Every structure is written in C-alpha cells, then in structure tokens.
Amino acid sequence: MSPTARPGVRPVIRAVSPSDTPDSAVTAPTGETHDGSEEKPRSGIQSIEVGFRLLDVLTCEPRPMMLRDLAQRAGMSPAKAHRYLVSFLRLGVVAQDPLSGRYELGGFALQLGLARLARVDGVKLARSALAELRDRLDVTVGIAVWGNQGPTVVHWMESSSPVKASLKLGDVMPLLRSATGLLFAAYLPRGKTAAMIDRELADTRRSSQAGAPRDAEDVERLLAEVRAHGAARVEGTLLPTIHAFCVPVFDSTGELALGLIALGHEGTFDIRWDGEVDTALRECAGKLSYELGYSSMPR
Numbered sequence: 001m002s003p004t005a006r007p008g009v010r011p012v013i014r015a016v017s018p019s020d021t022p023d024s025a026v027t028a029p030t031g032e033t034h035d036g037s038e039e040k041p042r043s044g045i046q047s048i049e050v051g052f053r054l055l056d057v058l059t060c061e062p063r064p065m066m067l068r069d070l071a072q073r074a075g076m077s078p079a080k081a082h083r084y085l086v087s088f089l090r091l092g093v094v095a096q097d098p099l100s101g102r103y104e105l106g107g108f109a110l111q112l113g114l115a116r117l118a119r120v121d122g123v124k125l126a127r128s129a130l131a132e133l134r135d136r137l138d139v140t141v142g143i144a145v146w147g148n149q150g151p152t153v154v155h156w157m158e159s160s161s162p163v164k165a166s167l168k169l170g171d172v173m174p175l176l177r178s179a180t181g182l183l184f185a186a187y188l189p190r191g192k193t194a195a196m197i198d199r200e201l202a203d204t205r206r207s208s209q210a211g212a213p214r215d216a217e218d219v220e221r222l223l224a225e226v227r228a229h230g231a232a233r234v235e236g237t238l239l240p241t242i243h244a245f246c247v248p249v250f251d252s253t254g255e256l257a258l259g260l261i262a263l264g265h266e267g268t269f270d271i272r273w274d275g276e277v278d279t280a281l282r283e284c285a286g287k288l289s290y291e292l293g294y295s296s297m298p299r
Contacts, residue, residue, distance in 0.1 A: 064102035186226035252293025
C-alpha cells in the first residue's frame with residue numbers, strides 16, 4: 001500500500017558543530033529536572049552524537065553512498081567520517097560494498113530496528129502523545145483502530161468543555177458519516193470495507209440522512225478528498241454542531257495502524273485545514289508513524 005498522506009515528521013536531531021571536534025568532547029548541557037524546582041545540566045559523549053549524523057544520513061538515503069558524499073551530508077571531513085565508519089563497520093552497524101566502496105546500513109542496524117518494532121505499542125504511544133496535545137489545545141481527543149465490526153474507539157480524553165455526545169469506548173463509528181470512518185474507508189483495502197459501505201448506503205437511501213453520500217460515486221468522491229488532504233474532516237455530519245478531524249498513523253509496512261481523533265463544538269473548534277488543531281494532530285501522527293517504523297521515502 002502506498003499512502004498518499006503527508007510524509008511523517010522525523011524527530012529533529014540536535015545539531016553538533018560540523019567542525020572536526022575532538023572525539024572525546026562532551027556535549028553541551030541539556031536540561032534534566034532533579035528536584036522539581038530547577039533544571040540542572042547533564043552531559044553526554046559528543047563523539048557518539050557526531051557519529052550518529054552519519055547513520056542518520058544513511059537512514060534517509062535510499063541508496064549506498066560514497067564516502068565523500070556521506071561526509072558532506074553529515075557535515076564533516078571525509079577523513080573524520082572514515083574513522084567513524086571503520087568503527088561502525090566493526091560493529092555491523094554499517095556495511096561497505098567491496099567493489100564500489102559505497103556505504104549503507106548494516107545487519108546490526110536492521111536488528112536494532114526489528115527489536116524496536118517488536119517492543120513498540122502504537123496505542124500506548126498515542127495515548128501519551130494525545131494527552132499532551134489535549135492539554136495544550138484543550139480539545140477532546142481519541143484513538144480508533146480497525147476492529148471486527150469496523151473503526152472502533154479504544155481511547156478517549158475529554159477537554160475542559162466536554163463534548164455532549166453519546167460516544168464511548170468500544171463504539172464502532174460509521175464509515176461514511178464520521179471522520180474516523182472516512183479515514184479508515186479511504187486507507188484500508190476495499191475488501192475490508194465494501195460490505196459495511198454497502199450497508200450504510202442502503203440505510204442512507206431508506207432514511208434520507210442529510211449530508212451522507214447517496215451512491216458509489218459520492219463515496220469515491222469523499223474518499224478521494226480524504227486521500228488528497230491526508231486526513232478526514234466532518235462538520236456536523238454525524239452529530240449536529242460537532243466538528244471532527246481524524247488523521248492516520250501508519251506502521252512500518254505503510255499500512256494504516258490507527259486514527260487520531262480530535263473533535264469539538266461548532267464555534268469553538270478550529271475546523272480549518274492547516275489550522276491549529278489540524279496542524280497539531282498531523283505533527284503528532286507523523287511522529288507516531290515514525291516511532292512505528294513508517295517512512296514515506298522511496299526505497
């Protein structure tokens with residue numbers, strides 16, 4: 001699957017001066033709270049952080065690299081880069097093609113990645129990230145995953161002004177009238193969603209639900225809009241006066257892992273594309289996708 005959502009946001013690696021600093025240098029202090037009242041500095045090994053720049057470049061680059069290009073991208077001299085690469089080769093973090101001399105990530109780097117993926121819990125990570133977002137923006141947020149019956153709410157955190165809605169944990173959201181449902185319908189294989197979409201279209205025709213798609217063409221138009229924006233949005237479609245976003249989190253295979261939900265009352269909730277809520281939710285989803293091993297870069 002090749003998601004069309006906006007690329008995930010990579011964590012920013014703290015820059016170290018590209019000059020040839022001594023390998024034994026210690027990093028600049030960073031904050032660490034000890035007694036709750038003041039921040040005291042902590043130190044690290046600068047040579048590790050400098051060398052990691054090479055690994056970060058190799059992670060971002062889909063092809064093996066020549067020493068000069070790798071060094072230039074990492075902001076250091078070829079001679080210095082070579083010293084780090086010799087150690088990385090011994091450890092198996094980096095591999096070198098014996099014919100071309102080009103460098104790429106080694107077998108141990110793969111084992112590190114696999115070990116991380118085996119330990120990661122996407123919902124747990126999302127709960128922590130959404131708690132910060134809820135507190136910062138004061139909006140109601142939630143998490144949805146695909147369950148046996150469809151997109152299911154598995155976590156919910158209310159804002160200081162709770163949304164008066166009949167939503168609760170375990171609720172299965174409709175595919176065509178909720179932001180959560182539209183997101184899953186847009187990114188999951190059609191074989192998983194076709195029967196549910198057909199049932200909802202039949203219900204819509206019988207009940208004349210306002211704002212709901214009427215036929216397959218309406219559905220495809222809605223889902224194309226979701227893919228074009230890389231997120232789903234509804235304005236009072238499921239619940240009157242309640243607006244919502246749902247943004248995708250992808251796993252290491254590029255499959256939709258879960259949806260991040262934000263919703264609020266009309267008039268107080270920023271429903272604009274690229275508005276405060278949309279932007280913050282996308283940044284959160286991008287970081288979570290990265291933690292789950294997703295990369296939008298071609299390989």
